[in-house]
Amino acid sequence: MSDSGLPSDEVDLTNCDREPIHQLGAIQPIGFLLVLTADWIISNVSANVGEYLEVDREKLIGRPASEILTKQAIHTLRNRLALLRGKDALERVFRMQLQNNNKYFDVALHMSGLRVMIEAEPSTEHDYGDATGTVRGMVNRLEQAPDMQSFFNEGARQVRALTGFDRVMVYRFSPEGSGEVVAESAKSGIGSFFGLHYPATDIPKQARELYLRSLLRVISDIDAVPVPVEPAVDEYGVPVDLSLSVLRSVSRIHIEYLRNMGVRASMSISIVVEGRLWGLIACHHYSPRCPSFERRSVAELFAQMFAMRIEARERKEVVEYERRARDISDQLLGAVASDETLLNDPNWLSTILTSAIPADGVGVWINGNYAFSGLTPNTGEFARIIQALSTTAAGRAYATDQISTLVPGFGGGKANVAGLLAIPISRTPRDYVVLFRSEIIRSVRWAGDPHKPVQYGPNGPRLTPRESFEEWKETVVGRSLPFTPSELRVAETLRATLIEVVLRLSDEASAERQEATSRQELLIAELNHRVRNILSLIRGLIRQSKPADGTSIEDFVAVIDGRVHALARAHNQITDDHWGPAPVKNLLDAEAAAFLTTQKDRLILKGPPVLLNPQAYSTLALVVHELVTNSVKYGSLSVGTGEAIAEWSVRDSGDLNFCWRERGGPEVFPPNRKGFGTTIIEHSVPYDLGGTAKVEYARDGVRADFVIPAKHVVQTTALAGNKIHLPQDSQVDSPHVTDLLRGKEVLLVEDSLIIALDAEDLLDRLGASSVMTESSAVGAIAAVETKRPDIAILDINLGDHDSVPIANRLGELGVPFMFATGYGEQSQLPDHHKARPVLQKPYTLASLSRRLNDLLEETGAKAWSRCSGSRPCG
The missing domain is CATH 3.30.450.20 (PAS domain)
Structure with a gap:
């Protein structure tokens, strides 16, 4: 509003919206x-x-x-x-x-x-540092937030650490324009605004438009005298447009608003998601404050990244929800296609529909017939609803969280129904499936009475900002939980599905069922063929692997188990590639993983990317399994110094040469008898694949050469197939649980934002009840005077200053503390502090826990912590 006041028309909620806040003709004096x-x-x-x-x-x-x-x-x-x-x-x-x-x-x-x-x-920042690295580190911490509330909390905490404001809030707008504080980071002793709501009128329309155009707004001191722009207008008599000005002066109404809150300086950063003003990061300070332009720019960049992450997370939730809903829609389509009478079963419909769109009850109205399931209005009220829908919904899904706005005088009945979502299931608005939600009586916590009184304020007749911001509760009745835009989109999908079902001819459904039956019979026939082949192969393995005299049942079972597992590993590779060619190397990796868990480097693999078709792959799997098994039991892989080499290459003809060499093992002698394993090695490739096999039992190690015909080989420029995940030694990093700092408040002085955040997390894991983080000596001493900590960690070097003044004050108060350093500044400490413990950076849980334990023991803090007061026991 201008200083001259408004015209003498009736004062209403649009008065603040008409103030030309972008043409105030002045800037802030910073x-x-x-x-x-x-x-x-x-x-x-x-x-x-x-x-x-x-x-x-x-x-x-x-x-x-x-x-x-x-x-x-x-x-x-x-x-x-x-x-x-x-x-x-x-x-x-x-x-x-x-x-x-x-x-x-x-x-x-x-x-x-x-x-x-x-x-x-x-310029007030002489050497800010790596702004890009700061934002990257801040965003990395955001990504670790497991849920949206943690995400909001982390955003508020990091902006406060970056800018130093007394209070930083994440403020989210509702569809009707009011706002809620969904996260907050504030210094101790100033109360909390978390969870409070603010009416839409607190932020006028033109201010919201400027928030979309100019993403960051800082007010350094509400008592500062504005500096006029000269001349105030251009040659056409138009005031200078300061819409995008970073120094733009402040509306007197907004100054009055902030003064009523007790705020002396503020900064707001817009959170814009998908082109709309999702909310703000609102910063308050109770004394004048103006972060440097560069630091504000970093905060603005972080807010943009913050908004992008919100958009990504919300979109992921919506996509997942709508995907599940589409699956439910497909199930609905399939079920009703085979039995259209299910549409007349409200209990079945309720189960299906409420699994896609949460609701408390379902009513169905088809050709004047109706049925109910769950919480619904009575028959007469339902008929009134259907009548109103036929003239209002216009053939599309319709939702409201207050049925009384659709049907005047609607009372909700005994079921206390308050909201509905109506889904038309016929071409004309006549038949409906209606989802009902019950009334939710809730108390909304407002930051003061949201109903601004009309007064003659100091700036003329208008809506004067309210003076009290104490919590004010309002009870909301007659409303349900609103239906979201995603739920409306899902309802439209369900509408199309239900209409398709209703209009589908029975002969089309019959034809589809017949086609499905044919496909199923074909699939069963193919499955039977493959199962019979696999069973025959396993039966042959068992029969041919009969044990020699003296072989125990356990050894026999182990041999069979190994061979079946070799086939299973090959089968996994083939099926992972949709029963197509699979890589030779993957087969060898799998065998190494199975038999050489801690010595995989002793099986040396050499060869280009080559694929084998399923038949050849299974055959070679058995051959390689026998070679590896024999080597592990009797050959080069049975001793610590031995190794085996598997090498393959492709001939000009397209045939695959596969060579096996062992060396460094015990002396080799030809076998006295040929068992089934030897038969597999020497005859599988020639018999099953039409290739050749040659095995030589040389004294220095077994040698085997195989040729697999080109018709089984597929050459490729890159290794295909799924990667083999080799077994690793079990190394479980168990969580570090301790109560070392239980019930203690810790002062952490650290001038690096990212290091401070990591240290906070470690102290939380050690049980600290709270961590007060400061980046400067002045801020730390002020924090100590406000609330004395139980223990402190002081970074020695704080940029242009050091932490010695903090240490002096803590020493006077008897607060145990230690220094932290990444350089070795211990020698620069004054004599009376040289005996203090020093923690070397980077902080780790082990080193921090060890140093803190030593410090507590040295100062007697463990005994002190058992006292009920905040002073040492006496």
Whole structure:
């Protein structure tokens, strides 16, 4: 609202919406503004420009920008201007010299119509560091959040760690425009806003539009005096448009709103999901605060990544839900296609439909006949609902969480029904399946009375911001849980399915059933053929593997088991590739995994990517199994120094050469008798595949050569098939559970955001009841004075400062603490602190636990912790 007030028409909720907050004609005094024409002539300036630049403000208008800015600055700004894409784009330049002096500025650059808007504020970050790495680390931590609530909490915590505000909230908008605080990170002692709701009128329409255009808004001090833009209007009498200005002054109404909350400084970052304003990251501070422009830019980038992750997570949930619903729709279609009378069974329909769309009851209305299941209104009320739907729903799925808006005077009946979702199941709005939801009486916690009183405030007749933000509860009755857009989409899918069922001719259904029966018979015949072959093969293996004299039943079973498992491993590879060719190497990997769990490197594999068809693959699997088994029992793989080499290559003819060599094992002698295993090695490839096999029992190791004909071989440039996951030694990393810090509050002083977050997690795992994290000596000492910790960990080096002042104060208070370092600054500590324990970074659970345990033992803190008070036992 303007200072002159509104016209004398009736005051309503649109008054705040009509305030031109983008044309306030002033900026905040934390920087200055230059407005240039298209040919870079200065047309407007902020009144404080002389405080930042060596210029005469009264002589600036009409002068070329090149007369007050250096050539290098003009060159840089023009280049950045060329990078702007889109009407709301903004470019940034950090640590920039605008004149030939030692003053550095952070600059924001954007276009407003044909005007070039240049805003600058003094650089306060001399060496911020790797902003990209900071955001990457913050996003990585977001990805680890197991659910949405943890995700929101982590986002609020990280923005607060980055910006240092007293309170950071994740604020989500509802479809009707009100908002709820869904996550919060705040310093101790200032209360909590978590779970509170705020009415839609708290954020006017034009403010919401600006939140979509300009993603970050900072208010450094509500008591700061705005700096006017001169002249206030252009040559056409139009005020300067400050919609995208990062320094834009603040509406008096909003200042009054913040003052009523007790907030002195604030920052808001838009969360935009799929082009809509999903919510805000709202930051509050109870004294003046303005994070550097570079730090604010990092926060804005993080918020964009935060929004993208929200979109991805929500989309994944919706896709999964709708996929399951489609499966249910397919089941519905299949069931009713075979028995259309199921449509008249409300209990069956209720079971099917409520598994896709949660509801408390289902009513069916077909050709004037009706049936109910679960919680539903009585027959008369149901008839009124159907009558209203026939004139309102217009042949599409229709939902409401308040039936009384559809049927005036509807009371819900004894079932306390309040919401419905109606699914038409005929071409004209006549027949329906209606899902009902019961009334949910709930208490909504508002941040103060959401009904703004109409008053004559200090800025004229309007809606004055409420003065009290104490929790105010409102009881909501007559409503159900709303139906979501995803549930409406699923309802449309079900509608199409049900209509298709109703219109389907019985002969079409019969034809489909006949076709399905034919396919099933064909599948059964193929399955019978393959099962018979497999059973015959296994029967032959058992018969041919009969034990020699003196062989125990256990040994016989082990031999059979090994051979069947070799076939099973080959069969898995073949079926994983849809009964197609499988890689030779995978077969050998599987055998190594089965017999050489800890010595797989002793089986050396050499050869190009080659595939064998299913028949050859199964045959070679048995051969390789016998070779590996014999080598493990009697050959080179039976001793620690031996090894085996499997090498293969493809001839010009396309045949596959497969060679087996053993070396380093015991001396080899030809077998006295040929068992079934030897028969498999020497005869399987020639007999089953039409190839050749040659086995030589040389004294220094067995040698075997096989040739598999080209018709069984498939050459490939890359290894196909599923990867073999070889068994590994069992190494379970059991969770570290301890109560070392149970009931203790820990002060953690650490200037690196990512390291601090990791340390917080480790301290939580050690049982700490709470962790107060600070990045500076000033903040840490203030935290100690507000709430004394039980123990502290101090990073020695805090950028331009150290943690010695904190250590001195903790020493005076008798709080046990230790230093942490990644460099070795112990020698730089004052003499009275050199005896303090020092923890070397990076933090690990083991090292942190060990050092903390030593510290507690040395200071007697373990005995002290058993006292009931917060002071040492005496």
